Amino acid sequence: MQWQTLDSTPSLLPLYWRAALKRKITGSTLPERGCRCRVHVDPKAVAAYRRVCGFADSPMLPATYPHILAFGLQLQLLTDKAFPFPLLGLVHLNNRIRIHRPLGGVGDVSIGVYAHNLQPHAKGATFDIATVVEDALGLLWEAQSQMLCRGVKLEGQAPNNSVLAPGPLNELTRWKAPTDIGRRYARVSGDYNPIHLSAPTAKLFGFPQAIAHGLWNKARTLAALGEHLPAANIEIDVEFRKPVRLPSEVILRSSAAGSSGEWELKGVGDLQHMVGKWQPIA
Structure with missing residues (x-):
């Protein structure tokens, strides 16, 4: 290298x-x-x-x-x-x-x-x-x-x-992903990919609406999990499934707090946006 x-x-x-x-x-x-x-x-x-x-x-x-x-x-x-x-x-x-x-x-x-x-x-x-x-x-x-x-x-x-497949989970919280979250996240991250900014710019790349950044979805999820997660010696995996179209409401379902656990982020009609797990670093 x-x-x-x-x-x-x-x-x-x-x-x-x-x-x-x-x-x-x-x-x-x-x-x-x-x-x-x-x-x-x-x-x-x-x-x-x-x-x-x-x-x-x-x-x-x-x-x-x-x-x-x-x-x-x-x-x-x-x-x-x-x-x-x-x-x-x-x-x-x-x-x-x-x-x-x-x-x-x-x-x-x-x-x-x-x-x-x-x-x-x-x-x-x-x-x-x-x-x-x-x-x-x-x-x-x-x-x-x-x-x-x-x-x-x-x-x-x-x-x-390998595909992440969470076990039994309970609803932890839900939140709205607003129309402007792609632009707001772009301002703090530098990631101005057109698919996230507005419906017209997203349509140029084949999306009917703007979609949320995957790493905003992950960050928002970890913020909601908060005290559930250890502060160190932790590995956090996610798979991005269906994009979160803006605006929309999402539901976070999670296992109990502990050194390891699982979650999923779902949308309307049981649409699975993201699955994830955390565990100690092997």
């Missing part, structure tokens, strides 16, 4: 321009190169993120917040000339985060991102975006986001990935 070390987090606007210009698949192998830099945690930005995602005030960073710190680096990686797939049109299938130590008192951290694990899929190919966050004591937080790129032709059989 070769690392490109940046002096600061990349500016997003030029990267969005690069993303808009690249519409074709240009290869079928992933570059063995990652991006990394030091990032400062801004308390005001964290507070704005808490408000949008429903997290209570706490000395701990929200479990999903390192994704926000890493977003510019991920965009840099995925819009690089050497990256073979266009960013627009990628589908986020699942996400796993691991919190190794409590996310309290976090100031400056080192963040690295890279892509790996390219595999055939029935609809194209999948790959993982890996994100690693370290502080002065070492590994603090890490994540894997599995992405689908349609239309890629790879040799071999698509693997049978």
